[in-house]
Amino acid sequence: MEKWNARLDEILAARGLTATDLPEVDWDAEERRTRDEWAANKSRALLSRLPDRYRDAVPRHEESTRWLRDYAEGQMVNYAIVGSPGVGKTWEMAAIVRALLTDEVRRVPATMVTVTTMLDALRPNADGASDIGQFQCAPVLGIDDMGAEKSTEWTDEQLFMVADYRHNRNLPTIVTSNLSPAKLEARYGPRICRRLFEGARLLTIRTAPPQVPSWFGRS
Secondary structure (H helix, E strand, O other), rough: OHHHHHHHHHHHOOOOHHHHHHOOOOOOOHHHHHHHHEEEEHHHHHOOOOHHHHHHOOOOOOOHHHHHHHHHHOOOOOOEEEEEEOOHHHHHHHHHHHHHHOOOOOOOOEEEEEHHHHHOOOOOOOOOOOOOHHHHHHEEEEEEEEEOOOOOOHHHHHHHHHHHHHHHHHOOOOEEEEEOHHHHHHHHHHHHHHHHHOEEEEEEOOOHHHHHHHHOOOO
């Protein structure tokens, strides 16, 4: 450090300056700025992964708005969205994730993934490693379409490791499924369900929003 300080003094002297001529730097402010910039870039990257149809999604149900409000106030609870195919479960999850990513104050780097895509990423590579860390450590993780995967001892163990890690660290997980709560319990058993659904908020969507033909408005 002394060597570099001496070199800095030489450079300043050559320009007719001294260290006192340099502007003071608020390093705490610089660190906060760098951290905020990183969070903004991370959020933009994650937002770009949302399918185009969900880029402008907003919650359609009060329960989702309430979950977002409570999360902002520090309540870290899981959230399950269930219902028949086509009623808007994925839309609702995407709307929550988008709201977190675009929050100008917090910019929560939330991650949304289908259960099959997540399990594919968890398969070990040639070195025996997997990407489990990104799902275990995400501040908020959305797992879409649980129950669509082929159930095996390996898939159940992967889901348990993700759910258990997040449960122990109080990291919220959002789940959508075509299965009812009773069928989820029968499918996954108490070991996984307790970690995903104990104390979780539940939204059951019974009807789909009105559909507009895809050609509507085209010239």
